[in-house]
Amino acid sequence: MRAYNLIRVILGYINTALGYLGKNGMNAIAISIFLGLFLPGIAQALRLFLTPAIFILLTLSFVRVNNTAIASQLKHPKLAIAATLWQMIFLPALVALACWQIGLDQIDVGVLTALFMVSAAPPVMSTPIFIWMYGMNGALALTISTLALIAAPLTTAFFASMILPASLQVNPYDLALNLAGFLLGSALLGRFLYYALGAKRIDAATDQINGLNCIVLFVFAVAAMDGVADFAWTSPFKAAALFLTVFSIATVQFLLTYLSFLSAGVQNAFIASYGVASRNLGLMVAALGGTVPELAWLFFAFAQFPIYLLPWILRPLALRAKAAENRQT
Known part of the structure; x- marks a missing residue:
């Protein structure tokens, strides 16, 4: 009986801690990216957990995919579809055309890989969470993110064939299959948990799920910082x-x-823009097998700074956009 009570007390403390962390998610995530820089020894060990961390983050996102919210958005799908096409086709096409204009053989393979990842990747699945935290239309952000993930295996494979050189030995078909398998696995697990737990329980545990999301993002941030501190120390200007x-x-x-x-x-423009500026580069690294050129890895690592800091940096603009939208209505 005492053991049972002790477990209940411990679980209660964990629940409270996760809830507190979830309510302060923006600050916690911003701090975690800098903590990763000061843990270089742990970063090397945690790099092995980079792909599992991405899988868990995607699963947590799919757990909270609200079927009703997406169905409601798809009754008027033009904006969500336009934002998805813009992010997943138009922008990477611009980058591909620019690279072809310069000449692929004139561009370093690491630079090409970085450009491919930052232009072809879907938005991070935490995007709807922060849009909801801003008090905006998180359902629209969720719909755009979901459509982008569905399109990702095909669009990334296509642009990989256009941009990535043969020397990188990336097969676009294998890339598409890896990405599709990764997304399908996390989606199936996430939806299983959604139906097993029920929508009401998941809604009630929003702060706790956000807190768990912050912990996994911290692990991801530390793992992504592997080699960054040494690089910054030896090559500060670079x-x-x-x-x-x-x-x-x-x-x-x-x-x-x-x-x-x-x-x-204004609000819709902000929502579409947030996802474009916050790309899921980790998903691209995982789909590429975790082995990318050193420069591309460093780009991926440094790109986590804007991703982790955007929720905090863009908060004033988000509040103004929401206020402007309210005045118009």
């Missing part, structure tokens, strides 16, 4: 240039999308 580059790419993608979708409303 590290600074790479840091500025990833933020510049995220900013350009965000602004270009925001301006392109502004006619659909």
Whole structure:
């Protein structure tokens, strides 16, 4: 009996801790990316858990996919479809055409891999979570993210064949199968948990799921930082240039999308832009087998900074967009 009570107390503390972490998710996620830099020894060990962490994050996202919310959005699907086509086809096509114009043989293989990942990857599946935290239409973000994930195996394989050189030995068909298997596995597990637990329990445990999401994101952040501290110490100017580059790419993608979708409303433009600026590069690394050129790995690692900091950086803009939308209605 005492053991049973002790377990209940421990579970109660865990539940409270996860709930607190989930309610303060934006700050916790922003802090975790910097903690990863100060744990280089752990980062090397946790790199083995990078792919499992991505799988868990996707599963947690699929657990919370609300069928009713997506069905409601798909009654008027033009905006969600347009945002998906923009992110998964139009933008990577622009990058591919630019690379072809320069000449693929003139561009470093690591740069090509990085450009492929940052232009072809779907949005991180935490996007709807932060859109909900902003008090915006999370169902729209969820619909765009889900459609992008469905399209990802085909679109990424197509652009891989256009951009990635033969020397990288990436078979587009294998890439598509790896990505499809990864997404299908996490989707099946996530939906099983959704129906097993029930929508009401999942809604009631939103903060706890957010807290668990933060813990896995922390593990992912530490694993992604493998080699970054050494690189920054030995090549500080290159590290600074790479840091500025990833933020510049995220900013350009965000602004270009925001301006392109502004006619659909300030809030809708913000939602479409957030997903474009926050790409799931980890999913691309996993689909590529976890082995990418060193420069592409460093790009992937540094790209986590804008992804982890965007929820905090964009909060003022999100509040203004929400207020502007409310004034118009």
